[in-house]
Amino acid sequence: MSPNDTRRPVVDTLLAGRPRAPRAEGAAFAPANIALVKYWGKRDAALNLPVTSSLSISLGELGSETRVAPAGRPGDTVLLGPDPAPAGFAARVSAYLDLVRPAPDFGFRVETHNRVPTAAGFASSASGFAALALALDDLFGWALDLPALSILARLGSGSACRSVFDGFVEWTAGSRPDGMDSHGRRLDATWPALRLALLPIETSAKPVSSRHGMRHTVETSPLYAAWPETVARDLESARAAIATRDFPRLGATAEGNAMAMHATMHAARPPLVYWTPATIAAMRRAHALRDEGRAVYLTMDAGPNPKLLFEADQADAVRAAFPNAVIVAPFGGPSARKPVA
Numbered sequence: 001m002s003p004n005d006t007r008r009p010v011v012d013t014l015l016a017g018r019p020r021a022p023r024a025e026g027a028a029f030a031p032a033n034i035a036l037v038k039y040w041g042k043r044d045a046a047l048n049l050p051v052t053s054s055l056s057i058s059l060g061e062l063g064s065e066t067r068v069a070p071a072g073r074p075g076d077t078v079l080l081g082p083d084p085a086p087a088g089f090a091a092r093v094s095a096y097l098d099l100v101r102p103a104p105d106f107g108f109r110v111e112t113h114n115r116v117p118t119a120a121g122f123a124s125s126a127s128g129f130a131a132l133a134l135a136l137d138d139l140f141g142w143a144l145d146l147p148a149l150s151i152l153a154r155l156g157s158g159s160a161c162r163s164v165f166d167g168f169v170e171w172t173a174g175s176r177p178d179g180m181d182s183h184g185r186r187l188d189a190t191w192p193a194l195r196l197a198l199l200p201i202e203t204s205a206k207p208v209s210s211r212h213g214m215r216h217t218v219e220t221s222p223l224y225a226a227w228p229e230t231v232a233r234d235l236e237s238a239r240a241a242i243a244t245r246d247f248p249r250l251g252a253t254a255e256g257n258a259m260a261m262h263a264t265m266h267a268a269r270p271p272l273v274y275w276t277p278a279t280i281a282a283m284r285r286a287h288a289l290r291d292e293g294r295a296v297y298l299t300m301d302a303g304p305n306p307k308l309l310f311e312a313d314q315a316d317a318v319r320a321a322f323p324n325a326v327i328v329a330p331f332g333g334p335s336a337r338k339p340v341a
């Protein structure tokens with residue numbers, strides 16, 4: 001059975017009674033997101049259903065802008081910026097488009113522009129699949145509600161279900177086998193002083209995809225058994241920190257959660273280590289800022305590039321310690337229209 005055999009009934013349920021004929025074009029933007037409490041491990045690989053819930057912050061203006069239109073001939077054209085997308089990514093997009101293709105000989109033209117500084121080594125499948133799901137909703141005129149759009153995005157990439165929303169987002173794991181209760185939801189909170197910094201350390205493609213890395217960890221790491229409990233505690237702590245604007249608590253929770261996730265990978269057999277010497281040097285530099293009494297924390301995904309978390313009053317110190325940092329204000333502020341250089 002192919003993954004699409006499992007996905008198709010879910011899509012049919014979501015689209016019941018909705019138009020199946022495309023209009024001339026659909027377009028949408030979706031932000032990238034950084035998880036503060038991570039998604040690491042699936043209970044269903046075809047539907048991207050997670051073992052645990054997770055909590056993220058969307059990156060405002062940084063993300064993917066996608067246009068989708070009928071190609072007018074069979075076969076899909078998938079462009080990333082002005083160029084054809086890499087074959088693996090294009091194949092993943094085409095498999096996703098198969099779920100909504102009006103006829104086997106119907107081709108789509110998909111154009112995606114990532115508004116993410118390429119120098120930051122930060123390309124996001126989350127914003128890409130979220131923008132594609134939203135653009136398809138626009139193309140077909142489905143007018144799906146946000147939970148349905150989040151589920152549709154999840155079928156492309158798990159973390160994409162969080163990129164349908166701005167601000168703080170919680171992805172509830174849910175328990176249904178069809179995943180209809182597994183989607184993102186925006187938390188009712190803003191934090192204008194919150195800042196993230198993307199640290200461009202390593203910009204080449206990572207050797208092991210997150211998709212493969214999480215499967216390998218779940219299957220072989222003796223530390224994975226402790227992960228769901230860690231996430232449950234960290235989610236409570238992150239929610240409380242957001243509700244009370246307790247930045248040191250939020251930062252420490254996010255950093256601890258990311259380190260615990262990497263610990264599960266380091267214990268996998270064979271071990272999975274995304275860190276490079278430059279990653280560790282950046283971690284030490286962040287810790288040195290903390291030793292000076294500055295509330296600067298870090299998080300890391302399945303790659304070598306840490307992301308820093310801090311508040312606006314630490315931006316100058318972060319810039320001084322990390323001259324290449326790309327600083328983002330997720331809730332706007334002076335940099336609402338574009339990332340602070």
Ligand code: 2P0
Nearest residue numbers: 035038039157158159210211301302
């Ligand atoms: C996250 N990551 O919560 C975690 C932390 C990476 C580390 O979500 O297989 O690209 O498409 O569901 O969403 C990256 O995993 O994986 C990810 P799929 P995805 O942000």
